[in-house]
Amino acid sequence: MNQLLRYICACLFTLTVLAVAAPGKAESDAPLVRTGALAPNFKLPTLSGENKSLAQYRGKIVLVNFWASWCPYCRDEMPSMDRLVKSFPKGDLVVLAVNVEKRFPEKYRRAPVSFNFLSDATGQVQQRYGANRLPDTFIVDRKGIIRQRVTGGIEWDAPKVVSYLKSL
Template identity: 40%
Template sequence: MKTAFKSLLAAFLLACGAGASQAETLDVAAPDFTLKSRSGENLRLEDHRGQVVMLNFWASWCGPCRQEMPLMNDIYGQYKDLGFTILAVNVDENREEALRFLESVPVNYPILYDPESQVSELYQVQAMPTTVMIDRNGQARYIHYGFKPGYEDDYEQQIRELIRE
């Protein structure tokens, strides 16, 4: 499964360039992982099977992340009762930097920590932020690199599509 995801992602990166910012359609199993959450518990992607998951990789130094996260929080509030969640994976080596960021940009969705970039490498994250939309069956269906105003509309369209399936 991990190899299939990496192969498909590598082909996309070659075709579009690592800095591509448009969404790409995928249909490959999302690699499972377990990370420590802000609440202190371990969260596993597989435990969210049956939900639509927006997997978002972000960093405290990322300006577009600062723009995107409040919009994602609104999306989370709107769709969380319909079988949707966000797992936001922070890639900072120092958790304190992430916590300071979250003081100025508070969010209600789960925050996970990947200080050694193991999950980021598993998903071959090339840009901040990177967002992967995962369907209820655990298939990675869309991937987005970067963020520009208006991307949140694409996120909502994809979330509605995946919730309806």
């Protein structure tokens, strides 16, 4: 019995030493986004198969919106995003609605919205941005800097939101 107790203690000690000595999370594993930093570029396909990158919209205000069809808050905020885009001069504000599902829902292929649906079927962009709670939207200014992160659905065409976005 005494020998078994020593063996268990030795195993626990070894595991503790290994846990303490193990390197921390690699810097490349950490989300690359934070307010005030340059937004990481990405390239994702649209529904028509055309690739769109965040970098191609430099000089415009961009909302990078991570969403899924099963998320009621994501669905609820889409009409206000559409109205928001229409309230800006054409092309001045861009919404990149990044769907994080493995298969893009058929119902949204015909959605009458004035912004681009992108597909992140592999989840790589979602992971890179650390967008774990949906909807999760990153407001990127004309220089490509992340100015705000909005987690949860909001009325995007509310006067205060529009005023803030126009100030960028």
